[in-house]
Amino acid sequence: xxxxxxxxxxxFLDMRSIVGPDRYVRGxxxxxxxxxxxxxxxxxxxxxxxxxxxxxxxxxxxxxxAFGRDVRGWSCVFPYQATAFPSGRVYVVGDCGGxxxxxxxxxxxxxxxxxxxxxxxxxxxxxxxxxARRWVAAMRRHHGWDIPVVGHREVALPSEGTACPGEGxxxxxxxxxxxxxxxFDGEGGAPMSLEERIAN
Numbered sequence: 001x002x003x004x005x006x007x008x009x010x011x012f013l014d015m016r017s018i019v020g021p022d023r024y025v026r027g028x029x030x031x032x033x034x035x036x037x038x039x040x041x042x043x044x045x046x047x048x049x050x051x052x053x054x055x056x057x058x059x060x061x062x063x064x065x066a067f068g069r070d071v072r073g074w075s076c077v078f079p080y081q082a083t084a085f086p087s088g089r090v091y092v093v094g095d096c097g098g099x100x101x102x103x104x105x106x107x108x109x110x111x112x113x114x115x116x117x118x119x120x121x122x123x124x125x126x127x128x129x130x131x132a133r134r135w136v137a138a139m140r141r142h143h144g145w146d147i148p149v150v151g152h153r154e155v156a157l158p159s160e161g162t163a164c165p166g167e168g169x170x171x172x173x174x175x176x177x178x179x180x181x182x183x184f185d186g187e188g189g190a191p192m193s194l195e196e197r198i199a200n
Contacts, residue, residue, distance in 0.1 A: 020065070030109040033149075033151070060083075086128055088130050089127075123168040153165070
């Protein structure tokens, strides 16, 4: 079982000692970025993470870490500060003030969370959104101000253009930004459809 870490009065699972240190101290946090993992992070033929256990979630993080180390040759091998899974669990992978490798040439300005899967056309699961909301709230409390939340593509340099976090990820981003907006319909906890979420 992984250790826990307290961040902004929230308890998260701590994988920092497993994936390697941050590249350097970030120094400032201009925004919190939301990412999707995309097709490059697929395990086998499954583009979207469908695991339900902590062991499966940890294995996904370890697979991205190994890809960064063994294929890309990165020194900071897991690119994001945190990961939110469909279970609602959030794993802290980098220090609050550390720089990872999730946005080319701008890692000194932003902290990032990834929602495992390719959200180019699909909406991430509710647990991803709920977990990302918890992490955003904790980071805001930790840093002491209402840090903006943006999609990777909204701040990427023109030379490093990206569709991340995908169209579904951008809808999820609107839900993450607006902490008061319902993820569930309030009637027995049934998930809202993509159309209902966009309309709300």
